[in-house]
Amino acid sequence: xxxxxxxxxxxxxxxxxxxxxxxxxxxxxxxxxxxxxxxxxxxxxxxxxxxxxxxxxxxxxxxxxxxxxxxxxxxxxxxxxxxxxxxxxxxxxxxxxxxxxxxxxxxxxxxxxxxxxxxxxxxxxxxxxxxxxxxxxxxxxxxxxxxxxxxxxxxxxxxxxxxxxxxxxxxxxxxxxxxxxxxxxxxxxxxx
Amino acid sequence: xxxxxxxxxxxxxxxxxxxxxxxxxxxxxxxxxxxxxxxxxxxxxxxxxxxxxxxxxxxxxxxxxxxxxxxxxxxxxxxxxxxxxxxxxxxxxxxxxxxxxxxxxxxxxxxxxxxxxxxxxxxxxxxxxxxxxxxxxxxxxxxxxxxxxxxxxxxxxxxxxxxxxxxxxxxxxxxxxxxxxxxxxxxxxxxxxxxxxxxxxxxxxxxxxxxxxxxxxxxxxxxxxxxxxxxxxxxxxxxxxxxxxxxxxxxxxxxxxxxxxxxxxxxxxxxxxxxxxxxxxxxxxxxxxxxxxxxxxxxxxxxxxxxxxxxxxxxxxxxxxxxxxxxxxxxxxxxxxxxxxxxxxxxxxxxxxxxxxxxxxxxxxxxxxxxxxxxxxxxxxxxxxxxxxxxxxxxxxxxxxxxxxxxxxxxxxxxxxxxxxxxxxxxxxxxxxxxxxxxxxxxxxxxxxxxxxxxxxxxxxxxxxxxxxxxxxxxxxxxxxxxxxxxxxxxxxxxxxxxxxxxxxxxxxxxxxxxxxxxxxxxxxxxxxxxxxxxxxxxxxxxxxxxxxxxxxxxxxxxxxxxxxxxxxxxxxxxxxxxxxxxxxxxxxxxxxxxxxxxxxxxxxxxxxxxxxxxxxxxxxxxxxxxxxxxxxxxxxxxxxxxxxxxxxxxxxxxxxxxxxxxxxxxxxxxxxxxxxxxxxxxxxxxxxxxxxxxxxxxxxxxxxxxxxxxxxxxxxxxxxxxxxxxxxxxxxxxxxxxxxxxxxxxxxxxxxxxxxxxxxxxxxxxxxxxxxxxxxxxxxxxxxxxxxxxxxxxxxxxx
Numbered sequence: 001x002x003x004x005x006x007x008x009x010x011x012x013x014x015x016x017x018x019x020x021x022x023x024x025x026x027x028x029x030x031x032x033x034x035x036x037x038x039x040x041x042x043x044x045x046x047x048x049x050x051x052x053x054x055x056x057x058x059x060x061x062x063x064x065x066x067x068x069x070x071x072x073x074x075x076x077x078x079x080x081x082x083x084x085x086x087x088x089x090x091x092x093x094x095x096x097x098x099x100x101x102x103x104x105x106x107x108x109x110x111x112x113x114x115x116x117x118x119x120x121x122x123x124x125x126x127x128x129x130x131x132x133x134x135x136x137x138x139x140x141x142x143x144x145x146x147x148x149x150x151x152x153x154x155x156x157x158x159x160x161x162x163x164x165x166x167x168x169x170x171x172x173x174x175x176x177x178x179x180x181x182x183x184x185x186x187x188x189x190x191x192x
Numbered sequence: 193x194x195x196x197x198x199x200x201x202x203x204x205x206x207x208x209x210x211x212x213x214x215x216x217x218x219x220x221x222x223x224x225x226x227x228x229x230x231x232x233x234x235x236x237x238x239x240x241x242x243x244x245x246x247x248x249x250x251x252x253x254x255x256x257x258x259x260x261x262x263x264x265x266x267x268x269x270x271x272x273x274x275x276x277x278x279x280x281x282x283x284x285x286x287x288x289x290x291x292x293x294x295x296x297x298x299x300x301x302x303x304x305x306x307x308x309x310x311x312x313x314x315x316x317x318x319x320x321x322x323x324x325x326x327x328x329x330x331x332x333x334x335x336x337x338x339x340x341x342x343x344x345x346x347x348x349x350x351x352x353x354x355x356x357x358x359x360x361x362x363x364x365x366x367x368x369x370x371x372x373x374x375x376x377x378x379x380x381x382x383x384x385x386x387x388x389x390x391x392x393x394x395x396x397x398x399x400x401x402x403x404x405x406x407x408x409x410x411x412x413x414x415x416x417x418x419x420x421x422x423x424x425x426x427x428x429x430x431x432x433x434x435x436x437x438x439x440x441x442x443x444x445x446x447x448x449x450x451x452x453x454x455x456x457x458x459x460x461x462x463x464x465x466x467x468x469x470x471x472x473x474x475x476x477x478x479x480x481x482x483x484x485x486x487x488x489x490x491x492x493x494x495x496x497x498x499x500x501x502x503x504x505x506x507x508x509x510x511x512x513x514x515x516x517x518x519x520x521x522x523x524x525x526x527x528x529x530x531x532x533x534x535x536x537x538x539x540x541x542x543x544x545x546x547x548x549x550x551x552x553x554x555x556x557x558x559x560x561x562x563x564x565x566x567x568x569x570x571x572x573x574x575x576x577x578x579x580x581x582x583x584x585x586x587x588x589x590x591x592x593x594x595x596x597x598x599x600x601x602x603x604x605x606x607x608x609x610x611x612x613x614x615x616x617x618x619x620x621x622x623x624x625x626x627x628x629x630x631x632x633x634x635x636x637x638x639x640x641x642x643x644x645x646x647x648x649x650x651x652x653x654x655x656x657x658x659x660x661x662x663x664x665x666x667x668x669x670x671x672x673x674x675x676x677x678x679x680x681x682x683x684x685x686x687x688x689x690x691x692x693x694x695x696x697x698x699x700x701x702x703x704x705x706x707x708x709x710x711x712x713x714x715x716x717x718x719x720x721x722x723x724x725x726x727x728x729x730x731x732x733x734x735x736x737x738x739x740x741x742x743x744x745x746x747x748x749x750x751x752x753x754x755x756x757x758x759x760x761x762x763x764x765x766x767x768x769x770x771x772x773x774x775x776x777x778x779x780x781x782x783x784x785x786x787x788x789x790x791x792x793x794x795x796x797x798x799x800x801x802x803x804x805x806x807x808x809x810x811x812x813x814x815x816x817x818x819x820x821x822x823x824x825x826x827x828x829x830x831x832x833x834x835x836x837x838x839x840x841x842x843x844x845x846x847x848x849x850x851x852x853x854x855x856x857x858x859x860x861x862x863x864x865x866x867x868x869x870x871x872x873x874x875x876x877x878x879x880x881x882x883x884x885x886x887x888x889x890x891x892x893x894x895x896x897x898x899x900x901x902x903x904x905x906x907x908x909x910x911x912x913x914x915x916x917x918x919x920x921x922x923x924x925x926x927x928x929x930x931x932x933x934x935x936x937x938x939x940x941x942x943x944x945x946x947x948x949x950x951x952x953x954x955x956x957x958x959x960x961x962x963x964x965x966x967x968x969x970x971x972x973x974x975x976x977x978x979x980x981x982x983x984x985x986x987x988x989x990x991x992x
Contacts, residue, residue: 031635099709160916
């Protein structure tokens, strides 16, 4: 019986102990997490081969997977990037995580792990341009953060940049590259 | 099992040849102290070696006796047997009273009596120790799949989550030897963290009728238990070794029990399971290996009036997730779904690489009971559980070897209940439960918390009364009330917070501070959940029995349903919860008609479950991100209706051959929107022919045919996505269920007695004999890969 009393008292006090503690207001504020691998921004810079004004356009999605849609910015507040016909441009892609301060340059990470990454450029059939890789990984397979664009005749369409993580290398294009998509951005282009 | 024993008895009775004597002795075996009936007591006539086991009512009957004096030996598990001299003249009736206290001593195992009924008025489905031993290399979910009405939601073939009558996750409660498992069960790719080798039997109750365990088991309850330890001086153990070809791995498990006449006992158990990549008939399923370890220790003492037991267990599992199922956005999904083979196939390896899960579950528990002659048995239990879930994704840069999800869930549970016998026909069960739970999401992952930090308190109280109206009719009624208080600290993206108008609705719960583009909210939510059950159990005279049960249950929304907000990587979709959810409430009516008979037995169990405020997740649109397009899935509350039937039957063809059939069907409907519910198990049927010969080393051979129909009722959640490469718009088919399939499996076992104390059981199984390629609607990787191909398995069990 003595044991029983002990047990009863223990149980009751445990119940009370837990019920008392639920009204404490001393909150320890947790640390917010900023997504480390998030890519918020894709900047593409095209510089005419042989000199001229560089053209930069951007896709920015500061809330990542959140409900806001990405925002596209083209030079001169236009709704597309305007290129000259019959010109070769040297292209460069920059990836940023702008939720960090200062913004983190993800391009560096991609270039460090060049054997595990590859950019692909897909021009819509209506758009008269060709692209070529300008940088490569250690095995001499394309990486593609640097590239060239050669424009043909006047036309409009989209140019899609796709970054695949852990693709099969070498490959013949997106269809047999596998891996998973880290970036897929379609920019509107006008050649005039 | 009972049926099985009865059939053996039936056979053995035929063998004993009697003279010209036609007397029958009938009777009952009861407890000398309180008159309780003793089920499965063995009554043997020493002169003729005839024996029978008492039935559910403690009754027995032995025929073909002469007019003379016989010696009866009456034996019941864990009791010392007793002999009686009895003169038989004509048909005789006799009540045997056994000194039953030895069995009562084992009440320390709270629900451990092998015949204890958890719910008197719903059909209980059991998995025996032998079945568990034979399935040593399988997961809990795989084992439960053998019960009609129980299926599973799989991620690959190693993450197997039980579905009971169409419901899963937080709607299915797992009671691990009296303690409710708290292992982040809200996730559809979170399997129960439990090793089948650490338990001795399982009971499944489809529905919420067993209120002593929980009031929110809208789907059902899975109760695992451990065997009683005998009160005598002994030392025994067993080792099971399993090897399988598919996955090129196996399991080793061992346990040792020491018991003393004084009531003290100790038991230790450990297992290791290791498999490499499994394979489908046509290819290797890359990164599907599993490495599981478990350990459990228990020690205690059982006295006549009291007992106490301490228990500790550790479960750790690393589970690879099919590499080809790890995708970016909808564009990747189109590629993966449209490809006939997985997009990532590598050579076989034992290595487990990202994506994978690494989960550790600790349980420490103390149980005690004390018997009072006037009030009944008082049981007490305190349990502590810690669940640490790490999920690793394919990541970049410095984060490569860092977990993307790191949750630590600590739970303290207190239980206090009283079992009392008000009269010889009325039993009352009263109980109180208290639980404190705290979840910590480690911010060092560098990925926003999927589940926020929270504290949760739960208090519950219940009362269950059962009354035997007469020998045929039993009536049961119960009620339970649970209060849950949840205090969370959740970071929301400002854009989401505003898009939901939470900035006006919930401005009071915002905590001031500069968190960049995030808002810190402190929701404090209270839920009041009543539940109740009422039921009848009626026995007809000819072996038929009718069970009726109505259960009202309600469940507070889980953290995932409340707080989800962001990309769910393993599902390639964005998921949104809702802070404003109410509890969901289910009303389930279940009727069972069963027949217990040697030659033909069956049970048929139709049910209807109506759920108000049922929480479903469904697609509402597409979100454009830098990674491409993702489908947005949002939780919402609706009304649902589940109708179904589970059928089991057994038919004895000859003394050695038996036919068994199982069939289950469930139809789930969202009644508010008049459309089918997603992920409802398709109708399925299993037919088995069993050969069993006790005299031939208990040789058991079984050939099983399993047919799973195609699920024709499903919501259409397909969506379209533009593919730049081909300049086409493609449908992402995430809805269409795969075709029906038929599998043939074989399993066998045979026993050998090595010496007095040692026996060996050898099992040999082949599953998917024809190496058929098929896909399962309820496998989350079905879009990307086939199910497992043929598998040969050898199972060796040594008892010593």
